[in-house]
Structure formats: C-alpha cells, structure tokens
C-alpha cells in the first residue's frame with residue numbers, strides 16, 4: 631500500500647496540467663514524494679522545478695549516471711551556489727563527477743560543504759576565465 635494513502639500526508643511534487651494554486655489538486659504518485667518534516671512547505675516549493683532542471687541537465691544532456699556507474703566526468707557548474715546550481719552540484723557528486731563550481735566569495739565554504747571539488751570565485755581574475763584550477767578539461771558545463 632502506498633504511504634500516500636494516509637489522509638493528511640504532506641507531499642512535494644508537480645501537478646501535471648492545472649491546479650497549482652487550487653485548494654485541491656490531482657498529482658501523479660510518480661511525480662510526488664513525501665515531504666520530510668524538516669522541510670517546510672515554503673522551502674519545498676522551490677524543489678521540483680530547480681531540482682528537475684538540474685536532473686535533466688545532468689542525466690539527459692550531460693549523460694551522468696546518478697548511481698555513479700558511468701565514466702567520471704568533469705563538470706563545470708556556473709552560479710553553483712544558486713537555487714539551480716546547488717542541486718546540480720549535489721546530483722553531480724552523486725553521479726561520481728569531479729565538480730568545479732563558480733560562486734561568490736561568501737559561498738565558497740557552502741560549495742565545499744556540498745562536495746564541490748574545486749571552487750572558483752567569479753569575481754577573481756582566475757574565476758572569470760572559468761578554467762579549472764587543477765587544469766581539468768570539462769566534459770560538460
């Protein structure tokens with residue numbers, strides 16, 4: 631039996647066609663996940679579009695296998711600290727990629743905490759070149 635059959639269960643997901651703002655909406659179970667208690671509804675709203683965009687870019691476009699079974703790829707993530715980029719960094723690490731991210735100086739620690747292997751401050755001369763500090767060639771950006 632599905633966990634979603636419980637009345638009042640909090641979920642996150644996407645509504646296929648219409649009804650995003652309505653009181654009641656029908657969503658496909660496969661496009662819905664249980665909302666963890668520590669994630670508020672407001673925080674959760676940002677997840678589906680940004681995370682699915684990150685997923686599509688990495689899996690469908692770059693060809694990363696999220697179970698880590700593919701070849702190790704070098705991925706450049708510009709604006710890596712943003713709402714889209716921070717999902718890209720985490721999913722790319724899940725897929726065993728070597729991740730080079732760009733962000734502002736105030737987010738370098740945050741980037742490293744997400745697992746980025748190399749971080750470029752986009753305001754520095756080195757950052758504006760978008761070159762990997764270790765000389766890696768990018769497989770995807």
Ligand SMILES: NC(=O)c1ccc[n+]([C@@H]2O[C@H](COP(=O)([O-])OP(=O)(O)OC[C@H]3O[C@@H](n4cnc5c(N)ncnc54)[C@H](OP(=O)(O)O)[C@@H]3O)[C@@H](O)[C@H]2O)c1
Nearest residue numbers: 679680683708709710711712713714715732733734737752
């Ligand atoms: N969010 C989505 O669901 C989504 C979906 C599809 C496409 N997009 C597109 O993805 C892009 C980023 O969107 P977002 O929602 O992630 O934006 P965001 O949350 O506002 O993040 C903006 C990012 O840009 C960085 N940044 C600011 N100035 C920069 C500069 N001069 N050079 C390089 N990076 C700079 C910021 O770094 P610091 O904060 O570290 O300074 C931050 O990481 C946009 O083009 C957006 O249209 C977003």
